[in-house]
Amino acid sequence: MYIFICENSLEGILTGVYDACASRLGHRNIRLMTGEPAEYELFSEYRTVEPSFEKSRKVADTILTRLDRNFYETIYQAAMSAELHNEKKMDKADAIYETILLALSCESGQKVLLSLGEPCVYRIFELCRNTNREACHHLEFLRFRELKGGVLFAVIHPQNYILPYVAEHFTDRLPQENFMIYDATHKLAAVHRAAGHFMLTDASDLDLEKTKKYSSKEEEYAKLWISFFDHIAVEARINPSLQMQLMPKRYWGDTPELSRFV
């Protein structure tokens, strides 16, 4: 068995797919893996894949021409998931590799995404669902705070790589605002300037102290919101477990109304 170790990114995984196909070792003898394994197998040969933009683009082009855009987006969403591999489930890169092979071997390949009976397709479905759910939650539970100078600033702690999706949504929603969304897990930030498009940037050296200088109005509106939040609940129906079920506690810390209870 040959095991190709890919970098955990779309580029890394697609390069892995390219190298695996180009190696001519036979698909049955190949597995892909995202990131270094915890334990090495004795009778397998490991090969590390250097991510290459050229190779990954070739694979992406093949998907886009021979399959369709929807298929590519599904693969993309799956690759953005933080769930790599655990003992029970298939590895992310391996699932993508197998699904692409399966789709390319069929006549109307884009339809393989519907056959959830296939383990690799089901894994892709799971990964996508995981990413999408979290992305949607962030559209809902993200909170901006207004800093001095009128810039809106938000901190999120997502597990998956969803920042571009979230930033896209807010660019459409708040075109006339200067805002910044800071992904504290991946140390990335999306910066949007009024009437422009957003940019992604590395934010590992972001000065978090500066982001705590709120504008004079900020405290007032946060207070109004918290007060509204408390008053809108009907006393006769209080149900904390339902609340927690619908809004998991890991989102609470980044919101003004619930960080009080964390």
Add this chain to the structure above:
Amino acid sequence: MILQQNMPLIEKLNILSDSAKYDVACTSSGVNRRGNGHGIGNSLAAGLCHAFAADGRCISLLKILFTNECIFNCAYCRNNCNSDIPRASFTPEEICTLTIEFYRRNYIEGLFLSSGIMISPDYTMDLIYQTLYKLRNEYDFNGYIHVKAIPGADPALIERAGFLADRMSINLELPTSESLKKLAPYKSRRTILKPMRQIQTGITENKNEVAVYRNAPKFVPAGQSTQLIIGATPENDYQIMSVTEALYQKFHLKRVFYSAFVNVNHNTNLPMPAGGPPLLREHRLYQADWLLRYYGFRADELLSEQRPDFNIYLDPKCDWALRHLDFFPVEINRAPYKTLLRVPGIGYKSAERIVKARKTSKLTYDDLKRIGVVLKRALYFITCSGKMMYNTKMDENYICSNLLSDKTQIPREIREGSYQQISLFDQTTLGSLALDQQTMIRAEAPV
């Protein structure tokens, strides 16, 4: 009555959100609209819930009343003219800034504006219209707006508000006109249904217009909804479901909401159930409501004159399935979509996935599990390639007791024991369940 001049904004917000919270509709769904590039806001058809309050209900919109002063005296309502509560009113300006500032911070998805009736229905409707106009035009707000049409207001005002709002609603409140006459003497079936009909025709006409002129202004694009209060009056579930069905069919409503009655005024003429508001009943009605809208059921299939109330122990779909065992088992690999929808444990999403997945390969029980079918409920009613999952009997009592042996299937209210515990070792029959239910409903009924 407490009157106060120059009240701080936070107090007004507290008073007017307290007054608005018994209205249950808080959805921001039904309309897809991209940002316009200059103003603020967009809208997603799926709707977004921005927070969940301590009662577990979603906060999607800034739900407030314009004013809680009211000239009506509806017995169920906290804001009726006889109740002794602090009163306040917003100005249009205040509502606009609150909405925009909350929206910018991503606290809310838009505005839900309702109102008590100040001076006259026309006067109130006009104030609401002015607020919406300001918000849409001066503040360039492009997000979601849900507005109440005031019963008895001038149709011209309602129409103008409809061109600014995404969704409109008029609360029917009580399912029969007798109850309405009793509890809300100033409202009548006619003043509620007339604007409802007007909005319905408006939406249809506007759809035709938009089909021809793409940029024609849209009238109530997310449709209209209404609300029914559950448990304040003695109507049974069958009456409520029939009214709901009629509203969906004849008025093309998008949603009917149910609100478990909370006796806020401590009115002794109205029921005051000891176990709190009838939440389980509300839950069953919502389940049945989904069966009507998405699963192709009719109200008279679920209930009848002889069985006018929903089963407390079983959800309406299981209940229906147990009474129609001749319909089952259903073959997963062949049954049409509409038949799949009727199987307990299969939702409309999994039914869709089944139909798509079985085109490429025969489905097995493992596949069904992956697709998201709840097998512990579905297994009695389906076959895969002609085989049932286990060796089960097609027998009403057998399936019923097996379904109930799974504790998670029994609603929390019953599990946690405000009701008499049923023993599973008894020969539980549906007949005795129905009997239990009767006693329970009597226990819930007003004393």
